[in-house]
Amino acid sequence: MSPPGRPAFCGTTAIVGVGYSDISRESGRSVLSLAAEAGAAAIADSGLGAADVDGVLSFSLGGDSVPGQAVATTLALPQLSYAADLSLGGQAPCLLVAQAAMAVASGMAKVVLVFRALNGRSGQRVGRHRTEGPATQYRYPAGLSAWPQYQALWARRYLLEVGGGPEALGAVAVAQRRYAEANERAVVRRPLTMDAYLAAPYVAEPFRVPDCTTEVDGACAVVVTSLERARDLPHPPVVVAGAAYAAGHRSGLDIGDVLAWPDYSRNFTHLLADDLWRSAGLGPADMSLAQIYDCFTSTVLMGLEGLGLAERGQAGPFVASGETGRAGRLPTNTNGGLLCEGYLHGMNTLAEAAIQVRGEAGERQVARHESCVVTSGALVDGSALVLSAAP
Amino acid sequence: MSSLPLIADVAEGGLVPPAIDPDSRWWWEALEAGELLLPRCDNCAKAFFPPTPRCPECGSPGWRPEPAGGDGELYSWVVTHHPFDPAFASDVPYTVVVVTLAEGPRLAGRLLGEDPGELVAGTAMQAVTYRVAGQALLGFVSAGGEQGTRGRGST
Numbered sequence: 001m002s003p004p005g006r007p008a009f010c011g012t013t014a015i016v017g018v019g020y021s022d023i024s025r026e027s028g029r030s031v032l033s034l035a036a037e038a039g040a041a042a043i044a045d046s047g048l049g050a051a052d053v054d055g056v057l058s059f060s061l062g063g064d065s066v067p068g069q070a071v072a073t074t075l076a077l078p079q080l081s082y083a084a085d086l087s088l089g090g091q092a093p094c095l096l097v098a099q100a101a102m103a104v105a106s107g108m109a110k111v112v113l114v115f116r117a118l119n120g121r122s123g124q125r126v127g128r129h130r131t132e133g134p135a136t137q138y139r140y141p142a143g144l145s146a147w148p149q150y151q152a153l154w155a156r157r158y159l160l161e162v163g164g165g166p167e168a169l170g171a172v173a174v175a176q177r178r179y180a181e182a183n184e185r186a187v188v189r190r191p192l193t194m195d196a197y198l199a200a201p202y203v204a205e206p207f208r209v210p211d212c213t214t215e216v217d218g219a220c221a222v223v224v225t226s227l228e229r230a231r232d233l234p235h236p237p238v239v240v241a242g243a244a245y246a247a248g249h250r251s252g253l254d255i256g257d258v259l260a261w262p263d264y265s266r267n268f269t270h271l272l273a274d275d276l277w278r279s280a281g282l283g284p285a286d287m288s289l290a291q292i293y294d295c296f297t298s299t300v301l302m303g304l305e306g307l308g309l310a311e312r313g314q315a316g317p318f319v320a321s322g323e324t325g326r327a328g329r330l331p332t333n334t335n336g337g338l339l340c341e342g343y344l345h346g347m348n349t350l351a352e353a354a355i356q357v358r359g360e361a362g363e364r365q366v367a368r369h370e371s372c373v374v375t376s377g378a379l380v381d382g383s384a385l386v387l388s389a390a391p
Numbered sequence: 392m393s394s395l396p397l398i399a400d401v402a403e404g405g406l407v408p409p410a411i412d413p414d415s416r417w418w419w420e421a422l423e424a425g426e427l428l429l430p431r432c433d434n435c436a437k438a439f440f441p442p443t444p445r446c447p448e449c450g451s452p453g454w455r456p457e458p459a460g461g462d463g464e465l466y467s468w469v470v471t472h473h474p475f476d477p478a479f480a481s482d483v484p485y486t487v488v489v490v491t492l493a494e495g496p497r498l499a500g501r502l503l504g505e506d507p508g509e510l511v512a513g514t515a516m517q518a519v520t521y522r523v524a525g526q527a528l529l530g531f532v533s534a535g536g537e538q539g540t541r542g543r544g545s546t
Contacts, residue, residue: 128475130407135441137409137419141528142501144487145407146475153467153489160467160512205470250447259440259489259497260447264467 005278007243009105014230014237014390015097015354017046017223023185023342026122027217032066035117036074038219043075046223047234048111050075053223055082055103055112059092061255061345062131064124065117082109089126089255090293090346091268091377092116094385097350098243100224110225116347117219125215126343133254147295148212150256151378152204155298157264159206161313164301166206168316170197172297173210173339175324180336182363188214188340211297216342220351227390238354241371242280242386246272251380261380267299268382269306269375276307276373280386284308287386288368290330291353292375293346294337299378304332307373307384331366346376350385357387394425395461398503398521398530404485405478406523417456418442423527427518428456429494440496461518462534463492470507488531490516503530 019041021027021034035058043050056068056077067085071077082103086092093116100112120126130136130145139145159168177192192210200208230237246268250260258264277283284307292303301315309330310318318324324332335341335352342348353372355361371388411419421428431438434451438459445452468488474480486502488510502510503521515534520527 130476132410134412134414134443137411137415138441139487139499140407140476141409141523141526142487142499142530143405143407143471143476143479143482143485144469144499148473149469149471149475149487152469153487156469157467157512201472202470203473204475205472253441253443257441259499 006281007279009098009101010240010242010279012227013101013104013224013240014227015222015240015387016225016230016233016235016237017042017048018351018354019043019045019221020185020348020351021117021219023187023216023218023344025187025216027119031117031119031123032070032074034217034219035066035071035115038117038221039071039075039113039115042113042221042223045235048223050077053077053111053113054080055100055109056080057084057096057100057112057114059086059088059096059116059345060118061087061089061126062124062129064120071115082112090295091382093346093350094243094374094376094383095245097222097224097240097385098245098383101240101243104224104226112224113221114224115219115221116345119217120343121215121217123217127215131255133257135253135257135259138259146204148204148207150258151296151298152207153258154264154267154379155296156206158298158302161265163313164316166198167194167320168301169206169211169297170194171316171320172294172300173197175319176294176333176337176339178325179334179364180340183335183341186336186340187216187342188336207296213295213338213343216344218342218344220344220347222351222354231390235360236358237390238357239388239390240385241388242276242282243384244272244275244279245383246275247381258379267302267306267379268377269303269384272384273307276384276386282371282386286371287330287373288370289334289356289366289372290332291334291349291372292332293349293377293382294333294339295343295378297339300333303375326366334361334364334366349376350374353387357389395427396517396519397425398519398532404482404523405480406526407476407478408526414444415442421456422520422529425520427459427461427529429459429496430454431457438494438496440498459492459494461492463490463516463518465510465512465514465516466491466497467512468502468507468510488516490518490531498529501530503532505533509533
């Protein structure tokens with residue numbers, strides 16, 4: 001019986017497999033091929049076989065991927081007892097792992113594959129793709145249609161409200177580029193100084209080029225099962241210790257509709273933090289490290305504050321002082337983040353958390369890795385997990 | 392009913408026509424006639440935007456359109472330096488502002504005829520209409536700026 005406030009799937013389920021395809025700017029392959037590669041790698045990594053997998057969850061944005069059934073068919077999975085494809089952006093990864101964990105804890109599935117795959121650079125690019133929805137008519141004609149623009153509106157307001165300047169954003173870009181230097185998978189690895197950051201051209205002011213994630217072709221997958229089963233598998237179990245989701249009141253009429261949102265300086269992390277910590281029976285001070293969804297530098301600052309990992313307005317100084325670096329109090333985005341490893345819509349944010357909690361990140365491994373908080377999403381809605389080493 | 396100032400001499404720009412639907416047709420027809428209308432809930436009396444079939448604050452299905460003055464204050468803005476949308480490639484650099492209207496709701500629109508360098512949060516703004524390839528659109532100028540008096544035309 002779980003204590004009151006702790007969902008039944010928290011503490012009883014675990015990530016047991018992690019897999020990636022090649023990540024590049026031009027895969028020369030189908031999305032299905034990338035998805036199958038990541039899925040097969042995750043299943044192999046788990047020590048289980050395709051025959052053990054009975055659930056598949058995935059997500060796509062504007063139809064840029066293949067349905068889970070295509071991957072299930074290609075990997076020769078047996079009959080499935082749980083499956084869903086969400087039409088959603090980077091809000092999805094933690095939510096889908098929570099759903100996988102719920103399916104397992106409820107008994108509806110035993111082993112669930114969760115993946116994201118896309119040719120996000122050579123194919124449909126999220127940065128310039130116009131989505132459909134009831135509220136696009138109120139912004140597209142003005143020339144407001146791209147993610148960097150929506151988020152720049154928030155970043156500007158955030159900096160205004162907390163009295164921060166471009167160095168707050170630059171600190172995130174610089175700190176994460178340092179981690180990328182040790183990550184062979186990262187597509188952006190050239191060292192970055194604050195001077196170079198400030199000299200970089202604007203794309204959507206206040207964002208400069210290094211403030212923005214890099215679109216890539218690639219796929220990433222994880223496998224979820226019960227903690228009981230996980231203990232018999234090759235890698236240290238990565239326990240799904242806590243989970244939460246929030247979509248704020250007035251979250252808008254379509255993804256990208258931010259007109260009704262009351263406060264651009266606070267994102268969804270502010271709304272789900274209490275639920276997240278209560279579900280895990282842990283608090284911000286218990287986190288050894290963090291993987292904060294970073295399609296743009298500003299979302300790291302908002303995420304650190306929203307979760308209570310930094311005080312209001314203090315995330316910039318926190319990052320600038322080195323606290324999110326290797327030797328700091330809270331190593332953050334240890335693979336260089338989406339900014340450097342490439343935009344797999346946050347699936348790789350979650351995968352990095354699992355690898356670190358296992359203690360298997362090699363050159364990137366941080367010393368303390370008992371519990372890692374992960375977020376998915378940037379603005380009005382999103383999800384989060386606490387992943388912990390098994391007791 | 393008062394009309395919004397019409398900026399007649401805006402530089403030729405790119406057009407992405409609005410995807411007008413049954414919930415929004417009345418709003419765009421009013422804009423075509425130079426009016427800014429905002430839906431106001433019959434139940435909770437809040438004005439809201441975008442137009443929706445029910446009030447997004449209280450869920451009540453009863454609302455009515457009310458004329459709005461178009462005056463507000465600047466909440467945030469983005470200066471676009473990169474042509475994310477090829478339709479606006481020749482407009483770059485351009486600025487989109489988000490303005491909190493006096494009635495409460497926020498609207499987004501192109502900043503017309505002004506340098507964004509003078510903008511600060513809270514700057515008094517005025518909604519205006521302008522046309523691109525014949526399509527009436529909503530834009531903004533700063534309320535104290537020159538543009539507030541230039542280019543007024545009848546609708």
